[in-house]
Amino acid sequence: MDDQIKDTRRKFLNNGWKIGLASMIGGAALAHLKEGFAFEDTTPSGETMELMDVDGNIIEVDPMDVEELDLDHVTHNVRRGMPGRKFTMVVDLAKCQNALACQRSCNKHHFVTGDNAWLKIYKMQETEDTSPYWMPTMCMHCDQPACVTVCPVDATFKREDGLVLIDNDRCVGCRFCMAACPYSTRVFNWSEPNQEFEMNMDMVEELHSPEHAGMPSVKGTVDKCDFCPHQAEKGELPHCVTACPNGVFYFGDKYEDTVTNGNETVRLSKLLEENAGYRLFEDLGTEPSVYYLPPKDRLPFEEGLENYNEFQSVEKPDAP
Amino acid sequence: MSKYDQLIKDLGPRKFSLKGKLWVALLLAVTVAGIIAYVDQLIRGQVVTNMRDYVLWGLYISNFVFFVATSFVAALVVAALRLTKNEWRRPFVRMAQIVALACIIMAGITIIIDMARPDRMMNLFIHARLQSPITWDVIIIPTFIVVSLLLLYFPLIPDLAILRDHYSGTNKKLSKIYGFFAMKWRWSQQQINLQGKSIHLLVLMIIPLGLILESIDAYLFSTTYRVGWNSTNFGPYFISGAMVSGLGALITVVYIVRKNKQLENYITEYHFDKIGKLFNLTCLIYVYFNINEYLVPLFTAKKGESEHLETLLRGEFAIPFWIVTLVGLVFPAILLIFKRFRKPRPLYLIAIVVVLGAYWKRYLIVTPTLLHPYLPIQGVPENWHYYFPSVHEWLITGATLAMALLIITLLIRYVPVISIDRLAEEEAERLTSEKKAAA
Numbered sequence A: 001m002d003d004q005i006k007d008t009r010r011k012f013l014n015n016g017w018k019i020g021l022a023s024m025i026g027g028a029a030l031a032h033l034k035e036g037f038a039f040e041d042t043t044p045s046g047e048t049m050e051l052m053d054v055d056g057n058i059i060e061v062d063p064m065d066v067e068e069l070d071l072d073h074v075t076h077n078v079r080r081g082m083p084g085r086k087f088t089m090v091v092d093l094a095k096c097q098n099a100l101a102c103q104r105s106c107n108k109h110h111f112v113t114g115d116n117a118w119l120k121i122y123k124m125q126e127t128e129d130t131s132p133y134w135m136p137t138m139c140m141h142c143d144q145p146a147c148v149t150v151c152p153v154d155a156t157f158k159r160e161d162g163l164v165l166i167d168n169d170r171c172v173g174c175r176f177c178m179a180a181c182p183y184s185t186r187v188f189n190w191s192e193p194n195q196e197f198e199m200n201m202d203m204v205e206e207l208h209s210p211e212h213a214g215m216p217s218v219k220g221t222v223d224k225c226d227f228c229p230h231q232a233e234k235g236e237l238p239h240c241v242t243a244c245p246n247g248v249f250y251f252g253d254k255y256e257d258t259v260t261n262g263n264e265t266v267r268l269s270k271l272l273e274e275n276a277g278y279r280l281f282e283d284l285g286t287e288p289s290v291y292y293l294p295p296k297d298r299l300p301f302e303e304g305l306e307n308y309n310e311f312q313s314v315e316k317p318d319a320p
Numbered sequence B: 001m002s003k004y005d006q007l008i009k010d011l012g013p014r015k016f017s018l019k020g021k022l023w024v025a026l027l028l029a030v031t032v033a034g035i036i037a038y039v040d041q042l043i044r045g046q047v048v049t050n051m052r053d054y055v056l057w058g059l060y061i062s063n064f065v066f067f068v069a070t071s072f073v074a075a076l077v078v079a080a081l082r083l084t085k086n087e088w089r090r091p092f093v094r095m096a097q098i099v100a101l102a103c104i105i106m107a108g109i110t111i112i113i114d115m116a117r118p119d120r121m122m123n124l125f126i127h128a129r130l131q132s133p134i135t136w137d138v139i140i141i142p143t144f145i146v147v148s149l150l151l152l153y154f155p156l157i158p159d160l161a162i163l164r165d166h167y168s169g170t171n172k173k174l175s176k177i178y179g180f181f182a183m184k185w186r187w188s189q190q191q192i193n194l195q196g197k198s199i200h201l202l203v204l205m206i207i208p209l210g211l212i213l214e215s216i217d218a219y220l221f222s223t224t225y226r227v228g229w230n231s232t233n234f235g236p237y238f239i240s241g242a243m244v245s246g247l248g249a250l251i252t253v254v255y256i257v258r259k260n261k262q263l264e265n266y267i268t269e270y271h272f273d274k275i276g277k278l279f280n281l282t283c284l285i286y287v288y289f290n291i292n293e294y295l296v297p298l299f300t301a302k303k304g305e306s307e308h309l310e311t312l313l314r315g316e317f318a319i320p321f322w323i324v325t326l327v328g329l330v331f332p333a334i335l336l337i338f339k340r341f342r343k344p345r346p347l348y349l350i351a352i353v354v355v356l357g358a359y360w361k362r363y364l365i366v367t368p369t370l371l372h373p374y375l376p377i378q379g380v381p382e383n384w385h386y387y388f389p390s391v392h393e394w395l396i397t398g399a400t401l402a403m404a405l406l407i408i409t410l411l412i413r414y415v416p417v418i419s420i421d422r423l424a425e426e427e428a429e430r431l432t433s434e435k436k437a438a439a
Helices: A002-041 A101-109 A145-151 A177-178 A201-207 A229-233 A239-243 A267-275 A301-307 B002-011 B018-044 B059-070 B074-082 B085-114 B134-165 B174-181 B187-222 B234-260 B269-299 B304-315 B320-334 B344-370 B389-412 B419-439
Strands: A051-054 A058-061 A088-091 A120-124 A134-139 A156-158 A163-168 A249-253 A258-260 A266-269 A291-293
Touching: A088 A258, A088 A267, A101 A120, A101 A239, A134 A301, A145 A156, A145 A177, A145 B389, A239 A249, A249 A267, A249 B174, A258 A267, A266 A267, A267 A291, B002 B134, B002 B419, B018 B389, B059 B085, B059 B187, B059 B234, B059 B344, B059 B389, B074 B187, B074 B234, B074 B269, B085 B134, B085 B234, B085 B269, B085 B389, B134 B174, B134 B187, B134 B419, B187 B234, B187 B344, B234 B269, B234 B344, B269 B304, B269 B320, B269 B344, B304 B320, B304 B344, B320 B344
Parallel strands: A088 A291
Antiparallel strands: A051 A058, A088 A249, A120 A134, A156 A163, A249 A258, A258 A266
């Protein structure tokens, strides 16, 4: 008798939680359905408008189906990123001749004052028999970022738009991310950064955001290339891209399959396909957002040598 | 309570001699110098160290790894020997616990010293992310500190009660302090049962905790893409290294205490021989893991890895590497096989060499790897291509070592170095069994 009572109670409880769960899911689904049906009320206007799709074809659509994207006023969560974007970069090694304009521009606009630039141009030569080339590197904004994995406080984080950024107000300065990064891209503020700003410090503090690294840099925290989201927000290209006299850097959006170096705008997939694009240390599985085009038919290597300085990447104003 | 008198006289608190006072003064002076250097580091930033963007971890982290390793002695000598009922452990247990506690406390402090923003330490809790090995450290180190502290304290309670009673006539203040920590201990059966159970539980805990602690310490390195760190061998390699440096430090401390307190009757050659054998075993295990770490990879090392091995075996770091490996590990492992090197004095000398080697070894694990990133080191000042600790780093690290020694010294000054309670009990047992035999 006792067992029977227990059994029915068990059955009742068992059914009870299932019904509860089902009604919760059902309720949530219904709520969403209602949102979906809201559009059904709009009747086709009968008019059409011409638009260009991502492949460059002209298509005709009903104006009622078009929603205006107010890019200038889209506010986004700094930690989540710009919705619907996936930033990417292509570096054409054939065009690089170590002019260093990218590095100077980057140093200037990110107020880099240390001894280690965020954008480095390496003099590379794999073996004696292979020929040398110049290789600019910046943060690879990996899709599997080793730095983000090891950060104990979520100070460095990965966004939906592909960027890996640093919250300098949270970083505890353990430097584990620097140890983890295989691209040696991270730079530490070993002392109080001696930065000079044209605007007053209050304004700098107000604009202070992970989206503009280096403004200002914070003592005892890590800095690195941020892919210039502050520029992207204005619809402009990163400083290194615009500064390069040879058009080495292409910046763009992977979802749009379009990248530009300021002079020409090209399909990302086509550029990579035609030039045998690759990524650095693919075998590590870090999935970088930066692609390289091999230095085939490159500009003369030797011309870059006069700019090459093995022991300096940040120009310092001459000491008095 | 006369049965304790001789034991208290031999093992109990004893005022510092002039030598002792000078020793404490020296440790205090080194500590103060380190604190001054640390304040300067706080004000000016980590720029006062010689660490830079490539060698981003240096002496502090080596020092941290050494402290963590040495604290493993609690799990080995106190717990493992207890569970295997090795009675010869008796004279070592208390000092092992003291060494372990001092080291794990200083490990915690050292990792904070390496953090450039200690003011944001709370972020480690507020924004903790569980997949970071540093968060694992944040969890395991305080846990290990608490368990080590209790493992020192619980077995100590009867001794504190003995001292409370001993000083009740002569030194009221001291008696009161010991009495406070003795928690009304009266040798009641209930208390003894509770204490026995608690100690057993702690002993069972400290072994897995120790293994986890050493493994996490290894994972700090092996979870990165770095050549020379990214090794599946690192966990057991660190555990075996921890056994060596922990035992080495313990033997050194025990020998010095034995000499200064004239404890030759309590810590005999038999005991040294036994612990020397254990030391020998751990050294041989460590040799084995070194072979796995440095020799086996030679066969299949990829380019970066073979370059790294090259600098250790033949290049830039060859001299320290071979000194540490041969003098600091292989020779001791061979010598300890022979009984005469397990006599107190030779064993002590070998232990000192091994501890120094173990310290230097940590430095050789941290630094050479950092000087071999995947991309070449370019575009940075010339002195970033090598690393030697700065004066600040030496002073601060010296202070952490001095503080560890200070903790050990003060505990040994005020606490019986071998359990008086246990010794008295054993003596009583011996007498009754003798009586029985006579009857």
